[in-house]
Amino acid sequence: MTPALAAARRIAGRTVRYLLLLVVLVVLIGPFAWQLSTSLKGLGESIFSYPPDLWPDEPTLRNYAKAADTVPVWRYGLNSLVVAVLSAVTNCVFGAMAGYALARMNFRGRKLVFAAFLGTMIIPFEVIMVSVFLTSRSLGLVDTLLGVVLPTAVTGLSVLLCRNGFLNLPMEVEEAAMLDGAGEWQRFWRVALPSVRGTLAVVAIFSFVFAWDEFLWPLIVLSTPDNYTLTVGIQYLSGTFTADQRVIAAGTMIAVVPLLALFFALQRFFFRGVGEGAVKG
Amino acid sequence: MIGRRPATPWLFVAPALVVALVFSLGPFVNTAVLAFTNATTLGGGTFTGLENFSRLAEDERFWQALRNTGLYVVVCVPAMVTLPLLLALLVEKKIFAVGFFRALFYSPVVASMVVVGLIWSWLLSSDGLVNAALRGLHLISEPLPFLTDADLLLLSAIGVTIWKGLGYYMVVYLAALANVPREHHEAAQVDGAGAVRRFWSVTVPAIRPTMVLVGTLAAVASAKVFAEIYVLGNGSAGPGGQAASIVYYIREAGLGLGGEAGYASAMSLVLFFATLGFSLLVTRLNRREESL
Numbered sequence: 001m002t003p004a005l006a007a008a009r010r011i012a013g014r015t016v017r018y019l020l021l022l023v024v025l026v027v028l029i030g031p032f033a034w035q036l037s038t039s040l041k042g043l044g045e046s047i048f049s050y051p052p053d054l055w056p057d058e059p060t061l062r063n064y065a066k067a068a069d070t071v072p073v074w075r076y077g078l079n080s081l082v083v084a085v086l087s088a089v090t091n092c093v094f095g096a097m098a099g100y101a102l103a104r105m106n107f108r109g110r111k112l113v114f115a116a117f118l119g120t121m122i123i124p125f126e127v128i129m130v131s132v133f134l135t136s137r138s139l140g141l142v143d144t145l146l147g148v149v150l151p152t153a154v155t156g157l158s159v160l161l162c163r164n165g166f167l168n169l170p171m172e173v174e175e176a177a178m179l180d181g182a183g184e185w186q187r188f189w190r191v192a193l194p195s196v197r198g199t200l201a202v203v204a205i206f207s208f209v210f211a212w213d214e215f216l217w218p219l220i221v222l223s224t225p226d227n228y229t230l231t232v233g234i235q236y237l238s239g240t241f242t243a244d245q246r247v248i249a250a251g252t253m254i255a256v257v258p259l260l261a262l263f264f265a266l267q268r269f270f271f272r273g274v275g276e277g278a279v280k281g
Numbered sequence: 282m283i284g285r286r287p288a289t290p291w292l293f294v295a296p297a298l299v300v301a302l303v304f305s306l307g308p309f310v311n312t313a314v315l316a317f318t319n320a321t322t323l324g325g326g327t328f329t330g331l332e333n334f335s336r337l338a339e340d341e342r343f344w345q346a347l348r349n350t351g352l353y354v355v356v357c358v359p360a361m362v363t364l365p366l367l368l369a370l371l372v373e374k375k376i377f378a379v380g381f382f383r384a385l386f387y388s389p390v391v392a393s394m395v396v397v398g399l400i401w402s403w404l405l406s407s408d409g410l411v412n413a414a415l416r417g418l419h420l421i422s423e424p425l426p427f428l429t430d431a432d433l434l435l436l437s438a439i440g441v442t443i444w445k446g447l448g449y450y451m452v453v454y455l456a457a458l459a460n461v462p463r464e465h466h467e468a469a470q471v472d473g474a475g476a477v478r479r480f481w482s483v484t485v486p487a488i489r490p491t492m493v494l495v496g497t498l499a500a501v502a503s504a505k506v507f508a509e510i511y512v513l514g515n516g517s518a519g520p521g522g523q524a525a526s527i528v529y530y531i532r533e534a535g536l537g538l539g540g541e542a543g544y545a546s547a548m549s550l551v552l553f554f555a556t557l558g559f560s561l562l563v564t565r566l567n568r569r570e571e572s573l
Binding site: 014017020021024025027028029031032034035038048050051052090093094095097098100101102105106107108110113116117119120122123124126127128129130131132133134135150151152153154156158159184188209212213214215216220230231232234235238239245248249251252255256259260263264267270271 | 286287289290291293294296297298300301302303304305306307308309311312315322368371372374376382383384385386387388389391392393394395396399400401402403404406408410413414416417444447448452455501505507508511512515516528531532535536540542545546549550552553556557560
């Protein structure tokens with residue numbers, strides 16, 4: 001093959017690759033773009049025309065105001081934020097504590113405790129949701145945000161990821177702290193925990209996103225509309241109140257934009273998390 | 282290993298262990314017990330032996346949910362094993378702007394299924410973009426009832442599940458592809474193997490365990506499908522609930538006022554053993570791989 005031919009083939013290959021990338025991009029991002037466009041179109045502009053007009057003639061926030069008038073969408077956003085932040089914190093703190101004990105402490109029953117956490121990972125939530133509801137009701141957690149958080153406040157996966165993070169840490173640092181006379185808790189909190197920041201970031205982000213996106217459990221456990229999280233709330237908006245696609249589109253944008261922003265800011269942790277979670281989960 | 286005071290380790294594991302016991306292992310035991318009773322969500326219930334299961338065997342709605350869920354698994358698994366792999370091959374090379382494409386392809390994964398479901402409800406509605414496009418291409422004269430016909434609703438939900446999952450499994454495959462030794466590709470290239478040939482003889486054997494893993498994850502996830510059907514069906518599972526999945530039927534039968542917790546628990550056990558079966562299958566397949 002002459003060098004010129006090889007170069008031509010390479011350029012052709014690149015071109016085909018970029019064309020395919022663009023096609024996939026349209027398929028995977030196009031629906032989001034169409035939803036965003038719909039949410040910004042005023043009543044005077046048709047959203048049913050074909051070929052579709054992606055660019056709103058006169059972008060307006062009217063639909064967002066309308067969504068907020070119909071259901072307390074900012075309240076839902078706040079509820080989702082509380083649930084997601086709380087879930088991220090509890091998964092990190094309690095997951096790290098348990099992971100540290102499993103990785104660094106020798107005690108009777110350690111294997112059994114470890115097996116218990118692994119056991120929770122093979123029980124799908126959908127299988128036990130009726131019983132979890134009955135338990136939550138007897139604990140007075142129904143229709144509360146705490147009730148939304150608690151069942152996934154510390155998942156087996158969080159414990160496992162933290163345990164692996166600590167196992168990968170060299171013992172020397174903690175041994176030095178031990179010689180300095182630091183207690184168990186101090187060794188954990190001051191020395192070990194800061195060293196597994198990367199793992200904690202993955203646990204925090206995944207717990208946050210999971211809690212923000214979760215639908216089935218909040219749908220079951222919440223009954224008063226004011227307590228809804230965003231996922232339940234926008235389904236309520238579209239299912240009960242309005243057939244106006246512009247307003248529904250505005251509601252979905254409110255639910256998804258904060259999360260997409262978080263994702264683009266912290267991409268590398270997401271990709272790392274998928275690698276670790278999929279292999280071990 | 283550290284730890285002298287015997288109580289200390291237990292204090293460390295206590296919060297996580299309490300959550301695991303109260304909200305996972307305990308309810309699991311409870312589910313296994315309730316499955317053999319006629320308990321309702323109001324409480325009570327007496328032991329009824331296998332009655333729930335014999336009732337399930339004759340429950341036409343349960344069989345329909347089982348068939349729907351089975352179809353879900355059968356379509357989603359091959360789609361999830363192959364399509365994200367092709368996508369991963371497309372974004373594997375470190376070419377200009379590839380990181381940008383990878384991140385955008387992952388966006389549907391980050392979004393909630395409710396958001397994704399509502400977006401597609403709009404696209405697939407009778408006056409939505411998909412019907413408008415099909416009409417514009419003169420492929421149909423009347424809009425297709427994607428969301429109001431039970432069979433089409435189920436197929437639409439399957440499509441949405443695949444659309445949303447592509448990016449996730451793409452990332453799983455990217456990690457596997459990065460671990461394929463370069464030397465194997467180079468050796469095959471020296472032997473004159475083209476790109477397609479190298480894909481079949483080098484890449485596929487090297488990532489086969491990952492393909493099995495992806496297939497299992499997809500099977501377990503499809504067996505648990507709920508939100509797609511619920512949102513696309515606008516809070517129902519199509520006319521007469523004919524597009525219901527197992528989880529949809531468990532929720533309908535077991536929760537709410539007078540929900541039959543015992544009967545729903547029996548269904549839950551069936552679902553559990555199905556997902557467990559998928560998980561055991563993967564360990565067996567991968568073990569056989571190692572012994573070859």
